[in-house]
Amino acid sequence: MKLYRQREWKAYCADQIKLHGGKCVHCLRGSPEAVLQVHHRIYVKGRMPWEYPYEECDVLCRGCHAKEHGIIMPSKDWELIAHDDLGDLNGQCERCEQPLRYAHMVTHPNWGTMIVGEKCADKLTESTVGTEGHAAFLNYLTRRKTFVDSPKWSVAPNGGRFIERAGIMIEIVPADDGKFRFNLDNVRGKVDHGTLLEVQISVFDYVESGKASEYLAE
DSSP states (O other): OOOOHHHHHHHHHHHHHHHHHTTTTTOOBBTTSSSSEESSSOOOOOOOOHHHGGEEEEEHHHHHHHEEEEEEEESSSOOEEEEESSSOEEOTTTTTTEEEEEEEHHHEEEEEEEEHHHHHHHHHTSHHHHHHHHHHHHHHHHHHHHHHHHTOOOTTTSOOEEEEEETEEEEEOTTTTEEEEEEEEOOOOOOBBSSSHHHHHHHHHHTTTHHHHHHHOO
């Protein structure tokens, strides 16, 4: 499951709400009076919810969104797209309005995309995908933290660091501008990262996803 998807959708929604002046285009209510949602006027198979041009979407409150679709919110055929840790109870489930920390993005072809808690994700997808995904996500975060804090990191005189993971030698190299890059098995990286933590997270995700092995095998 791609962790970046929640952030992509959140950023897209924030941009749409800004473009619409922070109000529902139908009733003109805004936050916190109403929960605002992005409404896709069309759906293209295979296109992610945040990949639509701005002009193909409107911002509606939840009530107007339901009226626009002309249906009661579907109770099945939802799909879980992604989940993320918001860091604190600073989110809200768009189904039950309860505060949430662990956000699950679900989508339905006749309704659109919502951010919900794990229990609502289970109910909408008629599965345990929410709770299982939550457990898997927490496990992933634990492994990421263990990687960052690992005593197996070797520190070079220039401030660089070395560690082996999944049979791949990882080298973190400091740049002159204070940023960092990572090299894999002596193959030099090309992307700069602002902090040591950012580059450690990036290389962990890259290796864990299997993309590092695929890249080195080419």
